[in-house]
Amino acid sequence: MSHDPNCLFCKISQGLIPSQKVYEDEEIYAFKDINPAAPVHFLMIPKKHIPMLELAESVDTPLLGKMMELAPRLAKEQGCRPGKDGGFRLMVNNGVDGGQEVYHLHLHVMGGPRPWKK
Numbered sequence: 001m002s003h004d005p006n007c008l009f010c011k012i013s014q015g016l017i018p019s020q021k022v023y024e025d026e027e028i029y030a031f032k033d034i035n036p037a038a039p040v041h042f043l044m045i046p047k048k049h050i051p052m053l054e055l056a057e058s059v060d061t062p063l064l065g066k067m068m069e070l071a072p073r074l075a076k077e078q079g080c081r082p083g084k085d086g087g088f089r090l091m092v093n094n095g096v097d098g099g100q101e102v103y104h105l106h107l108h109v110m111g112g113p114r115p116w117k118k
């Protein structure tokens with residue numbers, strides 16, 4: 001597994017910095033956002049250090065697909081109501097203009113009853 005020793009989210013996925021874990025398998029880690037913008041707000045990351053979406057490669061496509069497939073299940077487990085009257089938002093910030101602050105690819109999963117900030 002390729003980690004960047006200076007990367008915050010690599011440290012979190014390896015347990016070197018504490019986090020509120022939501023899910024973990026051999027290639028994905030999910031944890032609650034430290035500054036939630038919604039009643040449910042967690043981040044899903046590949047354990048592999050991919051700095052931003054545009055640096056993901058073809059070899060990463062199954063991993064990204066797995067994250068997308070897993071998101072609804074974890075959202076439901078975290079309390080997002082299923083179906084049209086519930087739901088959740090997925091967001092990837094890419095680069096400065098995209099509002100990215102942490103340069104380890106992450107999928108924001110946000111939900112819970114409206115209104116919320118974003």
Ligand code: 5GP
Binds near residue numbers: 008020031032092102
């Ligand atoms: P970005 O703007 O890069 O898409 O989002 C980074 C997210 O990571 C922000 O929502 C921020 O609250 C969250 N975050 C930053 N540092 C930490 C941390 O140390 N622990 C956790 N759990 N979340 C963090």
Ligand code: ZN
Binds near residue numbers: 104
């Ligand atoms: Zn990293």
